[in-house]
Amino acid sequence: MSNWLLDRLFETGDQPKPRFAFQGTVNWMRALAEVVDSGVCDKVNLKNLYQKVQRRHVNPEADNWVFENMHMAYNNLAALNTMNTEAIDKYDMCSSAIVSWYYAIYFASSAMIAASSGSKQENHTATARVWQADIAEKKLIPYPFDLYLSSLVTNKAEAEVAVYRGDNEFDLNQKSGGLEVAHGGIVSYLKGTHKYKREEAEERIQNSKEFKALKVDNFRKKIAKELRDKTLDKGKVNFLIQAFRYRGKAHYRDSIFLSYGENHMDSIEQLIKDLNVVALGFTRAASHYCSVRVEKGTWELFVDDIKNNTRLSLDVETIRV
Known part of the structure; x- marks a missing residue:
């Protein structure tokens, strides 16, 4: 069809x-x-x-x-x-x-x-x-x-995700069946929301006056990384932020x-x-x-x-x- x-x-x-x-x-x-x-x-x-x-x-x-x-x-x-x-x-x-x-x-x-x-x-x-x-x-x-997650900076967020995950290898590809699988899916969505919020923040940073004043195209140079991470470090991920993303995915995007x-x-x-x-x-x-x-x-x-x-x-x- x-x-x-x-x-x-x-x-x-x-x-x-x-x-x-x-x-x-x-x-x-x-x-x-x-x-x-x-x-x-x-x-x-x-x-x-x-x-x-x-x-x-x-x-x-x-x-x-x-x-x-x-x-x-x-x-x-x-x-x-x-x-x-x-x-x-x-x-x-x-x-x-x-x-x-x-x-x-x-x-x-x-x-x-x-x-x-x-x-x-x-x-x-x-x-x-x-x-x-x-x-x-x-x-x-x-x-x-x-x-x-207390920060959107990648290494900080990934370290916190790793603590939550432990040795649990399950993610959202598996339909939940038991609390271990459920925990893996929950941590997976937390990690995915970090990626979404980080990319969203990076786009805002690249459109900012401060970034444009650096005359760079990406975050490869140290001065651009420092600007990015200073902003990302103020970002958070929690259940309410995940819920807001969930509503947006299902209702809009x-x-x-x-x-x-x-x-x-x-x-x-x-x-x-x-x-x-x-x-x-x-x-x-x-x-x-x-x-x-x-x-x-x-x-x-x-x-x-x-x-x-x-x-x-x-x-x-x-x-x-």
């Missing part, structure tokens, strides 16, 4: 091979879901993780930001839940499901930042940067959401691969389930953290209020600690 649209897009040279794009998308989410399903985000484990977190001084404005963002995360969880339980043809919402998944992660992350430092960010990149400093680097999120061409209905149905599992696990973790940071007693009031007034079908117990 002819794929007129795909052939046309390939002519531009910008379209990835659908098989590899699809494989990476479903296998990363499968790997994450397997780890979450192992119990890392169960109530007992989350209570143990956050048992030493101190409640902060009363800050009504910051708490308002916590509750507003958690309510938006809850809205996106509700959308994912309905896609799983009510929708018949999962192909119809696979792209929208990834967007809902991302925003559940994003709003839950914003709530955690508000609970930590009370700060607000103006864009997604800033949110990811602060989330790494406030949450990931302080080990306030469970595995698999805790992996991060590589969007054709999800619902076009070969029939992968079984994989798509599994993907929709896995998106829900992962978003739910992350939001549960965020809920537990936020509950021990906001003014005492207010988390229970928040959850009860949602239970009494929401028009959404999702069980509010998903965010009760």
Whole structure:
């Protein structure tokens, strides 16, 4: 069967091979879901993780930001839940499901930042940067959401990836089947995101006034390398940055691969389930953290209020600690 649209897009040279794009998308989410399903985000484990977190001084404005963002995360969880339980043809919402998944992660992350430092960010990149400093680097999120790279400089990032990987040789070419395979896929996506962010940063550097003033064409000369690495060393990779890349790949840049061409209905149905599992696990973790940071007693009031007034079908117990 002819794929007129795909052939046309390939002519531009910008379209990835659908098989590899699809494989990476479903296998990363499968790997994450397997780890979450192992119990890392169960109530007992989350209570143990956050048992030493101190409640902060009363800050009504910051708490308002916590509750507003958690309510938006809850809205996106509700959308994912309905896609799983009510929708018949999962192909119809696979792209929208990834967007809902991302925003559940994003709003839950914003709530955690508000609970930590009370700060607000103006864009997604800033949110990811602060989330790494406030949450990931302080080990306030469970595995698999805790992996991060402290720099985009290649030798530094590769050394950190090597520590995470150990002797695990699995990557996203294997469909996850067991926690060892899942870990290999998770580290593989972290490494791939480093490459993506590094190349993105290098392109910005080459277009900068500072680079053009050096009168060079690449980063081979020492002075160009120093400029590049000084900038790259400020870059980070964490779960929120990976989630943002994932949404972009599936919803914008590589969007054709999800619902076009070969029939992968079984994989798509599994993907929709896995998106829900992962978003739910992350939001549960965020809920537990936020509950021990906001003014005492207010988390229970928040959850009860949602239970009494929401028009959404999702069980509010998903965010009760």
